[in-house]
Amino acid sequence: MSSRLFSKPLPTVSRSLALARRPPRHVVLARAESTINTAVAAKARVLKTLPEFSMANKVCMVTGAARGLGNEFCRAFIQSGCTNLAILDLKEEEAAEAAQELVKASCVDSDMEPGDYNVIGIGCDVSSELSVQQAFRRVMDTYGRIDSVVASAGIVENYSAFDYPFDRIKRLYDINVHGAFFTAREAARNMIPQGGGSITLVASMSANIVNIPQPQTPYNAAKAAVKHMAASLAVEWAKKGVRVNCLSPGYMLTKLTKTILAHDQELKKTWESLTPMGRMGDPEDLAGAVVFLSSDASRFMTGSEIRVDGGYCII
Template sequence: MSSLVRANSAYRVHATSARLAARQWRYNSSVTTTRRPPRTLPAFSMENKVSLVTGAARGLGKEFCRAFVQSGCTSLALFDLDESEAKKAAKELTEMACVNSDVKKEDVKIIGVKCDVSSETAVQKAFAEVIETFGRVDSVVASAGIVENYLALDYPFDRIKRLYDINVHGAFFTAREAARKMIPLGGGSIIFIASMSANIINIPQPQTPYNASKAAVKHMAASLAVEWAKKGVRVNVLSPGYMATNITKTILRQDPERKKIWETMTPMGRIGEPEDLAGAIVYLASDASRFMTGSEMRVDGGYCII
């Protein structure tokens, strides 16, 4: 047997074993068990931390909340323009926190708060409710954002203004109010959700204002990181690639050719699942990243490297 054949054979065996192990892990994770959870680095724990996520009622924002709860967070605020959806998501997460856990429902405080991040006054009011409820905030994720696809020559001005008001001004209002609450208490972690679009130009869809807004968010985070570093506030960026949220799935069902293009241009050959971001967001929000600020973490399946 040639060395190439042996290598290919070994690779197939390894790949098969990896798939079986992943399948078994998913099975074990889905089965109710009384066994102790696996040990992990304590710095990754979100226990005893008060967390806040904007745009949290659905999509990636809700996925970030789920990751925090799975990492031990029992004090969490969900900001969203749709108050009823935010409260509904808060209730679901409260129930989830008690599954396969010794955590009791009365030990969990997860609230849904109405907030239009494009309004500085609304952001201040929502943060005041969080401080009144929890007394502090330790980690904040500025996740609220929108994307639209118009040709630049046809993009209506009111739509451009709305996009920047949410994606850029909303991120700034959120971060500034978070810092105002964190600094007197010793600091905290702020994470901006940008996009790989801050670094590349997406095709085939036209989205110039969106790309520019995410580039602005990335540079804003770096600027605030320098300004607040000695005050104990860390500011980092998580930049996802194409992620299979419910909205994205709906779009791609109507446009399978676009899905094929996106997958072909991604070295890993697939679109990311929202849970692929869980480890990254917990790392950035937790003490595990305590010496990291002003940095961007891309989770894009390798899209930006080619």
């Protein structure tokens, strides 16, 4: 920096004079406090949310929702005001039990009562087109409409490519790929006559990268298919009012994952070291993203992917 900028000597002020001009500390504090409107401060403490994020006027449905990430999505919808929700899972008794537990938990420390909620559990094998159709029929018979659907049902297995049994590859694709397609297609068939709706397909960061050290080629390919499926359906149904987006989680500490990693701490350390944020995600970390995609807050968004992976895919 040029010394000419400081060629003119600056005026000096003695420390005693500067202190003399400074008002006493108690005067400064009093002046600051006097500018605060306590009534406004009290109102500002009340939590406020953009109205478009509310799910209060939505009928929602989530597949694979008796446990894991699907159940977390249901919890996020309820916390955002949803009172009409269908929980789908392979075994109806488990889906119904999850519905009861969710309603019970939602009434704790709340003005809501169990009767305020219409949450149902439905048994559905997403790999069967007929089963998916029957589940949607029950949803429509119960609520009369469907606004937001999340296709969350999925499985993952770790076999090397040479050792992967064909019947298990087929099962994985039937659930992860065909199940997502059947769910999206039936959702759109019911949404289009009512003016539209939102569909979220749950893929994975594995749609964009190759996970290490575990071998899972069919899973990675399946999730890449789901990601591109969302984009393709989004274009096909865009003018019909149906939005289709993709949510791609990274490594999440679900109850199942915690159980697995409890016996393999080195794998957990590897996953964390490969994630720029240095940790695995909590299921709650997905709540904001799934509500955004399913609500009117994303009304001009379709064919997009949101990755919630702690930065894994950027390196």
